[in-house]
Amino acid sequence: AVIGTVVLALVAAALVRYLVPHALRPAVERQMAGRPEIEVRRRVDTLSGVIVRTAQAILITLALFTVLPEFGFDIRALLAGVSITSIAIGFGAQSLVRDTLNGIFILSENQYARGDIVTISGVTGTVEDVTLRRTLLRDVDGVVYSVPNGAVIVSANFTRDFAKVRVTIPVHASSDLPAVRRVADEVGLALAEDPEYGDRIMEAPRYLRVDSIDMAGVSVQVNGTVKPGSQWEIAGVLRARLLEAFQREGIKTPWG
16 A cells, blocks of 8 residues: 555656646647747746646645555644644744745746746846745856745846847047937947847847937947847947947047
8 A cells, every 4th residue: 555655646746747837838828829939938837847846745745644654653643743833833934924925926927937037136147946935046157046935026027028228338529429320220220130130139229319428428329129138148249339330430439
């Protein structure tokens, strides 16, 4: 009986791990119709991870309660002890309850998923895992942060739907602004048509406005729309190409 129970629990756990992602995907696809495939996959991975871990924990618990009487353990006494212990620690478990409830809201509202780049509780990084209790983030330095879900009051998601590229370039106060506008638009259009970067650009970067005027010169802003997650790389390439184009066209910068 013991071996049969253990084998049954292991088989059930394996089935849950295999079936849950396949069962979730059609529902998630209907819910997120029109969204990019990568977002659908992240959502499925996140939800299936939580459901599988929770189901496996329940299966292990049920298997233990089934097997323990075979070794002479009194389940009724154990359950009574668990009840008394639960009451004793109940007052100290409020943070755990808060974390779990907030985790349910995070998952149900799809605030973020595995692979998203977010800022929560003052930490910016890539979401490596989400459970009902906590969220794991890895920042650009490789540091992993474990953030209790109860501490997530506001979450900023940088990888949802689209992202904006905003590049500010200072030019000399005596610069010909119409020429600056023309060059900026040409650089943005050329970048959008570049085979290496064009597939990540949804709207070609264009001259937007004069952002500021001070003793250092005039700062102009160039804006574009890109696929989420690529904004930092595209912004770096755009800055370099704008600087090269300004130098080529004789548009002076404050430092040369």
